[in-house]
Each structure stands twice: as structure tokens, then as C-alpha cells.
Amino acid sequence: MRNNGIGSWTARRARMSPDRVAVVHGDESLTYRQLHERATRVAHVLTGLGVAGGDRVAYLGPNEPAFLETLFGTGLLGGIFVPLNTRLAPPELAYILEDSGTSVLVHAPTHAEHAASLRDKVPHVLDHEAYERLVADAPVDPTDETVDQDDVAVIMYTSGTTGRPKGAALSHANVHWNTMNLLIDVDLAGDEVTLVNAPMFHVAALNQTVLPTLLKGGTVVLDSFDPARTLSTIARYGVTYLFGVPAMFQAVAATAEWPAADLSSVRTMICGGAPVPEKVITTYQERGLVFLQGYGLTESSPSALFLRAAESDRVGSAGTPCFFTDVRVIDSDGEDTLPGEPGEVILHGPNVMTGYWGKPDATAAVLSPDGWLRTGDVAVVDEDGFLYIRDRIKDVIISGGENIYPAEVEDVLHKHPKVADCAVIGMADEKWGEVGRAIVVAREPVAPEELMAFLDGHIARYKIPKSVVFADTLPRTASGKLLKSALRKDYGANA
Structure with missing residues (x-):
């Protein structure tokens, strides 16, 4: 294959385990063969709309198979996938579409109203009906575009908690090395059943759960978040692995179903996206669950630190650096801090973004010429090298x-x-x-x-x-x- 990017992953999996179930969504399921066929058809649809290598394709909608089909179909062409935050208002979405220079917007029925208001911002808008019709009529002839590891694969827009969101341009190599970090930290198996109910437009849901699971040949169960349904879904599908932000895990543990819930299939839960309160960690550990936490950013794809299973007694720590990522905590002079002394977290590694899309000045403000990323987060390191995230510098x-x-x-x-x-x-x-x-x-x-x-x-x-x-x-x-x-x-x- 000339395609060395994530778009080739469905083809590689389809030739290894074609009949394994790759994706489950409600009563619908797709094997790896079917997922690759659908992604190939999407690639032909996008080609017909003029999409070529480097062009941007956006998706607006909840966790569903079309999201992944569009991601992989775009990747087969060497295009760049732009997942959109479903909670944004139309003016915010319009800004991202214009900032990224998106040429095709695919959207779910749930977001038809928003998409209608964006038609003048993007050359092509595909609603669910048009998408399905075009995919059904598209050929399944293999594509083999040249895609290099250093090409941009995804533009993931930051939360925009301060001002306009910025698009972190993640290369295929960034995603690849992040996946390697996750597989080393969590040791996922080929029979993994992963519940994905955090939104896939969020870097942790996509890059810490979906892509590593599909690389290993497991099954991803796509859903939206509902605390009680999370517990019933775990029991129904025998979920082995799931990710959530602290607020999600808090909500699940607060349900009436929590005390009697069957969690026997779960091997690993990981939490991140925000500082994790100690009470959340101990609540799950008291149920005998392997509850791990990590730390990362959209700009690092996101892996940076991880607290692994053997170290989970260090409640409150974000862990030590991931295998392929280097982490330092520095003072205002750029020197490493002493144990217990607060400083800023900086990162270096092959998973660190190429830069902010179209924003060289913003990139230069956080990314040094030798590739160290300033996070803006405060941490302390203990005597054993474990980091404890304290807060955002600005907070x-x-x-x-x-x-x-x-x-x-x-x-x-x-x-x-x-x-x-x-x-x-x-x-x-x-x-x-x-x-x-x-x-x-x-x-x-x-x-x-x-x-x-x-x-x-x-x-x-x-x-x-x-x-x-x-x-x-x-x-x-x-x-x-x-x-x-x-x-x-x-x-x-x-x-």
C-alpha cells in the first residue's frame, strides 16, 4: 500500500479479521470487511465532489458509524478530517468551517437545522439521505493514494475556553504514536469491547478508545452518554474497556442502578479530560475496578502522562510520561523544578501536533523550535517522578x-x-x-x-x-x- 496513514487501517484490518465485528450502534453492526467497504465507497463519493489529498472534510453529528466511515474514507484519499463539536452554535461552527477551509460537510439528521444555516460556508453539504444514497451507488474499487505519515490526518479544534478555538493539526504519525502509547499503557486485547459514549469529536474518545480498539481488532460500541444506560450497555455487550471524563463517572456512580450494576466484564476504565477528584477514583476502586487516569491535550493527540494499573494506589497522580513522550515541569526560567515545587508542564514526542492550522504565531507561542509544547498547566513532581496536575496557569x-x-x-x-x-x-x-x-x-x-x-x-x-x-x-x-x-x-x- 502507498497509503501509510490511518485511512489504510480498515483495509489492513479487513485482510486480517474481515468477519470480526468492528462497530456496533444500536441494532446495527459492521464487520471489518463491511466497514472497509463503506469507507471505500465514501472515498469515491468524496472524489466525485472534488476532494483530493489535503482537502478538508467535516462531520457534524453524534457517535455513529457514518462518523467513522467519513473519517476513514477521507483518510483513504489523503484528505483531512475535521470533527465538529455538536454542542456549538451555528456561528461557532461557521468559524471552524471557514478557518479550516472545509470543502465537504457531512451531517447527521440530528443536526439538519444547524447544517442548513451553514450551506453558504462550505461548497458541499451532505445530509443523511444524500450520504446514504451516494454511498449505496458508489463503487467499491480499491483506492491507493499516496499518504505519508507526516501528512495532516485530522484537525481537532480546541475547546475555545479562552477566545476562538484553534485547530490542532494532527499528522498520521501523531495519531500512530499516540495509539502506540495507549496500547502500551492499557495493554488492550484483540477481543476488547469498548464502550464509546464520550463524543468522538473529543480527542480522548477518538484517539484513546476508538482507534486503538480498531487497530487491535476489537469492537467499538457507539452511543451517546446516559448514566443509567451506560450501566445497562456494559452488561448487555460485555463491555471490557471505556473512557469518560470525571463528570461522566460521577453521574454513573450517582444513579440508582449503580449499587447492583453488573460490571464483571469490565477490565479497564480510564478517566481524563479534566482534573479527577480523588472521590471519583476511590468510588470505582471500591467496586474492585481497575480505574486509571491520564493527562493529555488535544495538541498532544492526547497522550502525555498515564497512571498505570500497577500504580493505581497513587490516587490523585496523573502518572509518569507515556512511553514515546517526554515530559518536564519547569519554572519561569525554564529549569526543571524540584520535587514538590509547582511549575509548568511541557511535552515532547512524536505525538505532539504539527501546529495550529493556519496560525503560525499561535503555534510559535506554544511550540518551541525543537518541538517542546507548552501546556499552560501547573503540576508538581514527587520524589519518584509521578506528576500531580494542579491547575491551569491562568486559573x-x-x-x-x-x-x-x-x-x-x-x-x-x-x-x-x-x-x-x-x-x-x-x-x-x-x-x-x-x-x-x-x-x-x-x-x-x-x-x-x-x-x-x-x-x-x-x-x-x-x-x-x-x-x-x-x-x-x-x-x-x-x-x-x-x-x-x-x-x-x-x-x-x-x-
Whole structure:
């Protein structure tokens, strides 16, 4: 094959295990032979629309087979796949389509209204009916376009928690080496049954669950997230592996079905996308489950750190660097920090992005000439080399000259039985410069004084928020990150 990219993966799997089930979605299933045939047909459809190597093809819709067919079909041509966040508003989607220069938009029926408003932003828009009709009529003749490992495979847009989202351009090599990192860390088997109910437009769902499972010849079960249905799906399909962000795992453990749920098939659960509260980890470990966490970014495809099964007793640590990724924690002078001293996490490895699509200045701001990626995240390293992620640099509260890391305070608040969710932001203060404010989603009525008293003794007093306010829900990105900018707007000094 001249195609050395991820688009060739279905062909390689189809010749090894053609009759294994690759994808399950509701009552529909596709073998590897069928998935490759569908991807090949999609490639011919895209060719008919003028798509060639380097052209961008976007997908808007939930987790379903058409997402993967479009991904692999685009890859067969050497095109670039652009997965779109289904939670974005039409103006936000329009920006991404224009920024990426997308030529074809494929969308699911669930997003027909949004897609209709985007028709003037992209030359070709395929709804579900047109997509299925064209795929059915397309030939299945093999394609063999030249695709190199260094070619861009996917543009994944960052959450945009600060300003406009930026497209992280991930090469085929980036995805390949990330997959190798994951397979070493998790040791997936060929009979894996992977539940994918985190959105595949999120880098962790796609690159940490779907692609490694398909590379190994396992089965991916596609679904949207529903806490109770997660448990019934695990039992129904004998799910062995799944990923979720902390908020998802919290919601599953809070269901009425949780105490009696059959989780006997599960080998591994991995959590990431946001700092993982210790309470979430211990809740699953108490059920005898292998609950692992890692740390990464869209810009690193995303693998960077992983806490492996043998080390899972180090609750709260994001682990040590993945096999093919180097990680440092540096001070403001660029020197490695001492154990226990906070610093910025920087990364280097073949999984680090090629850059931000069309944004050389933004790329240069985070990616050094020798390939080190600045993450903007604060961590400390212990004596054994395990990293503990503290917070985003921009979210650190500086109070009376002392740094307060909101994630550390949030982690303790999560342990209070009456707290369902929480966030901590900084508030301007005449005396201290800044002080903390906790925004709490309560399971049942609780006084602010009770929460303050609970924190006292668990963390230093200067870290205890000076005020507590209550909310019904907290705003999060689709990848589970708290939208601190929205919280500051709604609950900060200018609220």
C-alpha cells in the first residue's frame, strides 16, 4: 500500500479479521470487511465532489458509524478530517468551517437545522439521505493514494475556553504514536469491547478508545452518554474497556442502578479530560475496578502522562510520561523544578501536533523550535517522578503572595457528601489581591459555613474560599472541562 496513514487501517484490518465485528450502534453492526467497504465507497463519493489529498472534510453529528466511515474514507484519499463539536452554535461552527477551509460537510439528521444555516460556508453539504444514497451507488474499487505519515490526518479544534478555538493539526504519525502509547499503557486485547459514549469529536474518545480498539481488532460500541444506560450497555455487550471524563463517572456512580450494576466484564476504565477528584477514583476502586487516569491535550493527540494499573494506589497522580513522550515541569526560567515545587508542564514526542492550522504565531507561542509544547498547566513532581496536575496557569489564584490552585480546593469539596459538583474561581480583594469563591451544586441543602468548616483542616486556611454561592449546574465544555470564564462572568465580581 502507498497509503501509510490511518485511512489504510480498515483495509489492513479487513485482510486480517474481515468477519470480526468492528462497530456496533444500536441494532446495527459492521464487520471489518463491511466497514472497509463503506469507507471505500465514501472515498469515491468524496472524489466525485472534488476532494483530493489535503482537502478538508467535516462531520457534524453524534457517535455513529457514518462518523467513522467519513473519517476513514477521507483518510483513504489523503484528505483531512475535521470533527465538529455538536454542542456549538451555528456561528461557532461557521468559524471552524471557514478557518479550516472545509470543502465537504457531512451531517447527521440530528443536526439538519444547524447544517442548513451553514450551506453558504462550505461548497458541499451532505445530509443523511444524500450520504446514504451516494454511498449505496458508489463503487467499491480499491483506492491507493499516496499518504505519508507526516501528512495532516485530522484537525481537532480546541475547546475555545479562552477566545476562538484553534485547530490542532494532527499528522498520521501523531495519531500512530499516540495509539502506540495507549496500547502500551492499557495493554488492550484483540477481543476488547469498548464502550464509546464520550463524543468522538473529543480527542480522548477518538484517539484513546476508538482507534486503538480498531487497530487491535476489537469492537467499538457507539452511543451517546446516559448514566443509567451506560450501566445497562456494559452488561448487555460485555463491555471490557471505556473512557469518560470525571463528570461522566460521577453521574454513573450517582444513579440508582449503580449499587447492583453488573460490571464483571469490565477490565479497564480510564478517566481524563479534566482534573479527577480523588472521590471519583476511590468510588470505582471500591467496586474492585481497575480505574486509571491520564493527562493529555488535544495538541498532544492526547497522550502525555498515564497512571498505570500497577500504580493505581497513587490516587490523585496523573502518572509518569507515556512511553514515546517526554515530559518536564519547569519554572519561569525554564529549569526543571524540584520535587514538590509547582511549575509548568511541557511535552515532547512524536505525538505532539504539527501546529495550529493556519496560525503560525499561535503555534510559535506554544511550540518551541525543537518541538517542546507548552501546556499552560501547573503540576508538581514527587520524589519518584509521578506528576500531580494542579491547575491551569491562568486559573491560579494569587492571594497575599500565595498561590491557590482551584483544582486542589475543588478536590476536597467533592468529598463532602452534600456536594454534587463544585468549582472555585478568584475574586478581587482589597486586602489580599485575590480570594477564592466556591460555586457549589448541592445534593441537599447545606450552609456555606458547613462547607468552610469541612475544608478547615483538610487544606491550609489561606486556600479556603472566602465565600460560597450555589448553582443548579456548572457550565462545562463537551470534553468535561469547567468553563471558568463563564463562571467568572456569572459569579465573579462583575456578575
